[in-house]
Amino acid sequence: MIQQVLAYALVALAAGWLLWRYAKRRATGNCCGEAECPAAKATAKRIEELSRRR
Amino acid sequence: MSSPLETPLSARPLRVALAGNPNSGKTSIFNGLTGLRHKVANYPGVTVERIEAEMALPGGRALLVDLPGCYSLHARAEDERIARDVLLGLEPGVPRPDVILAVVDATNLERNLFFLTQLMETGMPVCVALSMVDVAERSGIPVDAAALEEALGLPVVPVVGRTGRNLPALREAIARARRAAGRTWRFPAAGEETLASVREAVAKAAIVPPEAVEGEAVRLFVDAEDDDPSFARGGTALLAAVRDARARLAAAGIDREAAEAECRYALSNDVARRVRRVAPSPGPSRSERIDRVLTHRVLGPLIYLAIMGLIFQAVYAWAEPFMGWIEAGTGWLGGAVSGLLGPGLLTDLVVDGAIAGAGNILVFLPQICLLFLFLTILDDIGYLSRAAFLVDRVMRGVGLHGKAFIPLMSSFACAIPGIMATRTIESRRDRMVTILVAPLMSCSARLPVYALMIGAFIPEGWQSITLLSMYALSVGVALLAAFVLRKTLFRGEVSTFILELPRYKVPSPRDVARTVYDRGAVFVKQAGTVILAISIVLWFLAYFPRSDEVKERAEARLAAGEPEEQVRADEAGEQVRQSFAGRLGRAIEPAIEPLGFDWRIGIGIISSFAAREVLVSSLGVVYGVGEVDETSTALRDQLRAAEGPGGRRFTWLTAVSLMVFFVLACQCMSTLAVVKRETNSWRWPLFMFGYMTVLAYFGSLLVYQGGLALGFQ
Numbered sequence: 001m002i003q004q005v006l007a008y009a010l011v012a013l014a015a016g017w018l019l020w021r022y023a024k025r026r027a028t029g030n031c032c033g034e035a036e037c038p039a040a041k042a043t044a045k046r047i048e049e050l051s052r053r054r
Numbered sequence: 055m056s057s058p059l060e061t062p063l064s065a066r067p068l069r070v071a072l073a074g075n076p077n078s079g080k081t082s083i084f085n086g087l088t089g090l091r092h093k094v095a096n097y098p099g100v101t102v103e104r105i106e107a108e109m110a111l112p113g114g115r116a117l118l119v120d121l122p123g124c125y126s127l128h129a130r131a132e133d134e135r136i137a138r139d140v141l142l143g144l145e146p147g148v149p150r151p152d153v154i155l156a157v158v159d160a161t162n163l164e165r166n167l168f169f170l171t172q173l174m175e176t177g178m179p180v181c182v183a184l185s186m187v188d189v190a191e192r193s194g195i196p197v198d199a200a201a202l203e204e205a206l207g208l209p210v211v212p213v214v215g216r217t218g219r220n221l222p223a224l225r226e227a228i229a230r231a232r233r234a235a236g237r238t239w240r241f242p243a244a245g246e247e248t249l250a251s252v253r254e255a256v257a258k259a260a261i262v263p264p265e266a267v268e269g270e271a272v273r274l275f276v277d278a279e280d281d282d283p284s285f286a287r288g289g290t291a292l293l294a295a296v297r298d299a300r301a302r303l304a305a306a307g308i309d310r311e312a313a314e315a316e317c318r319y320a321l322s323n324d325v326a327r328r329v330r331r332v333a334p335s336p337g338p339s340r341s342e343r344i345d346r347v348l349t350h351r352v353l354g355p356l357i358y359l360a361i362m363g364l365i366f367q368a369v370y371a372w373a374e375p376f377m378g379w380i381e382a383g384t385g386w387l388g389g390a391v392s393g394l395l396g397p398g399l400l401t402d403l404v405v406d407g408a409i410a411g412a413g414n415i416l417v418f419l420p421q422i423c424l425l426f427l428f429l430t431i432l433d434d435i436g437y438l439s440r441a442a443f444l445v446d447r448v449m450r451g452v453g454l455h456g457k458a459f460i461p462l463m464s465s466f467a468c469a470i471p472g473i474m475a476t477r478t479i480e481s482r483r484d485r486m487v488t489i490l491v492a493p494l495m496s497c498s499a500r501l502p503v504y505a506l507m508i509g510a511f512i513p514e515g516w517q518s519i520t521l522l523s524m525y526a527l528s529v530g531v532a533l534l535a536a537f538v539l540r541k542t543l544f545r546g547e548v549s550t551f552i553l554e555l556p557r558y559k560v561p562s563p564r565d566v567a568r569t570v571y572d573r574g575a576v577f578v579k580q581a582g583t584v585i586l587a588i589s590i591v592l593w594f595l596a597y598f599p600r601s602d603e604v605k606e607r608a609e610a611r612l613a614a615g616e617p618e619e620q621v622r623a624d625e626a627g628e629q630v631r632q633s634f635a636g637r638l639g640r641a642i643e644p645a646i647e648p649l650g651f652d653w654r655i656g657i658g659i660i661s662s663f664a665a666r667e668v669l670v671s672s673l674g675v676v677y678g679v680g681e682v683d684e685t686s687t688a689l690r691d692q693l694r695a696a697e698g699p700g701g702r703r704f705t706w707l708t709a710v711s712l713m714v715f716f717v718l719a720c721q722c723m724s725t726l727a728v729v730k731r732e733t734n735s736w737r738w739p740l741f742m743f744g745y746m747t748v749l750a751y752f753g754s755l756l757v758y759q760g761g762l763a764l765g766f767q
Contacts, residue, residue, distance in 0.1 A: 004398075007399040011590055015594075
């Protein structure tokens, strides 16, 4: 019985966390849920490093 | 001429701004001075990283702020604007630095001194770290640091950031930083006259400290846009004074930007000539000699392919023992949990859901780390820039802009930053084509899928070539798609692009280790969070509802004396078949059966929309729930033993078909969401999803049905 309760609780927790994460991503518009995408920033920086502008 | 630091170190933490050209060795010096204990945040409202860390100085501690690498304070891009605004105290919420630590690359002295002359005019104390001195010495162009110190009137310390050479001396020199003499070059007479009126207006507006008036006047006069923060602070009178001065100079027939560049370069060239111990060799440098081979029209691509082939071979060969350990570890953990908890629902969830799901993904951590180890080393050496040069010709041929190389290259890790990085491509047509083909590049989330299929079904000796083929397929189809898009939806000329080939250098073990650690940490975090949660939910969907009818049938067979092991295995399989997930998989089975996939792979394909690598954990869960042996979590073995559609066993043909499907399909909701945001329309993500799904389906169909027709199994 305890095993069953724990198992259902774990499933509910996992599903709830995924829903919360989805809502956070919707709100921020980034797949990591952060306000700014760190990977995109690093890539943009790399392009600038490779592009001679003057 | 100069004045010492006015703020005693003990009074408050000194703010030191680290400034320099891109590729000047700034990051290595930052890491060396701070010991990697940095904090990363963003400058408000922009996508430019703000990296700060404490460092020890003689007599106290200081805060080192790593500014974005830039060539000039005349800001063209967002990161240059940030660097400029921080140095001039114009960035909201960021205090003006007390000292500038200017990194000057000894191998590119003229260009680096150009930027230094601008830094010297900010009115702040400056200390110079002369970097890459070892490379300069080996290249036969050593720089006399003492002579440079004398020429500039600033402390100059020759350093090698990679090895930490002279960093203690650099710490001492920061404490001795001095204000430079100010502007030591002059415009032509008419320029100086008009500049005087701007200088007066800047002083009157009191937007900068008195010692920075000269430099700020030059900056505003030469290059500032109307929306420059100094104009906002100085009011209309300042803007009017600058406009009037510019008009007068233009009337005198002088191009102020060209004049400034010429004067600064004349000064930089003169200083460089005086401080180089020998004149630059008229012959080609070592980097140039290497480039003759590596960027050769024929040899270059061959060497590139050979290097990538060797890397993929090593990824398989070297990762195997580590993967075996992780497999054994997850197997042991499953067994231990089963023993500890005993049979029951919770045990099933932990073993078949959590461990089989997340554990089967973690198995591929060594391959991910090894792949990024090699790619980072190649990048650090400077080879990836050569690779960009090599493919630039091909990319131009299919209508891709040169700047698309980095977004496409970074899409090998993940398409999302690649797509977001296309913001740096000015032309909408160039940008749209890059966005639409970026998800075709084989991202690292696909690697576990390839690794699983290749490990399970492709014979040794063919494994690396198969993996290389998948990457080649992704690049080939991306180029083809770009060509077609350029000829149809996005016709027009391709913009020009200048690529800088940095000198070759010995990679920094610390920087390489940091990148590999970061990539591995992202992968482990993904496995321990998203994939774990999805695996648990998927376990629930693959476990419920339990069918009494299936159970009764099994009991009847047992009563009839059939072997228990077989009966229980059949029962477990049947229960998964009629579970929620099983029903979903069976619903799409008719559509995917021609590709060689059964309903279990169907479940994997559906769930992999959350993230591609979820296919592996999904198969782990589906096969785990369908297994009676709760300690066996080696998915590769389970796949080899499994039956596919029509009772056929999975073979290498199924594996190749599935890999081709994953190369070409757009199974990533995050990518579609980012494309929607970047294009501000659902039209393009839907178009992308549509064309990639069609490509994937027919590509996979061609492989599987073609293979069967040719007699392969």
